[in-house]
Amino acid sequence: MSPRVARLAAIATAAGAFSGLFGVGGGTIIVPLLILWFSYGEREATGTSLAAIAVIAAMAAGAHALYGNVDPLAALLIGAPAVGGILAGTALQQRIPERAVAGAFAVLLVSSAVALVL
């Protein structure tokens, strides 16, 4: 395993652990590590994070579906407007400075940390 793949594996392990332990996506772990450790630009980190999350969530959703806990209609009801939201969000993200993305992420991380502590 090359050093780069080993570091990606470390991000994957942290994201998987966070996701599995707290029932959320791994995005709050993946994005900062890609920026701070791999010197990704903010936009690249968020785009790449989404690809990783798609794989992580697909595996987890598949496992939950085996137990009959996935409601496809409800997923579509909340997911369809979310697709509209992400088209708008990614378009907006291209038009703001990358440091604004970093700032927004810092706020998100503080909120997440507060939620974990409370």
Add this chain to the structure above:
Amino acid sequence: MEATDLFAALAIGFAAGMAGGLVGVGGGVLFVPGLVIFLGLSQLEGEATSLLAIVLVAVVGAWRQHSYGNLRLKDGLVIGALSPLGVVVGTVAANAVSERALELSFAAVQIVFAYRLARRALGRREEVASPP
């Protein structure tokens, strides 16, 4: 289901997608309460169903970022494919130390990340990227 609940679920879905597009997260933090409170799912069903909605959003978001030139697909797929390692590590950790210790540890890591990202946000100047 009442019309107001349906409208609230649609609005939360849109907000979750918008946030996901801006900062590159899946939106599960908003999906789960939206599904439980407004669409009447149980907490477990909400978390499981949220994951399916996340797949939809993350695939579309990654595709858009790809066309904007912001996707390193190979790295993303490697992280995704290796993430089950983390589930194993997380399970072992959950049995070795208290859940409270894990919560506080992750919160501390997130505060460190927040500090370093905030310094980037405040300390660097750059031009706005030109829209494609």
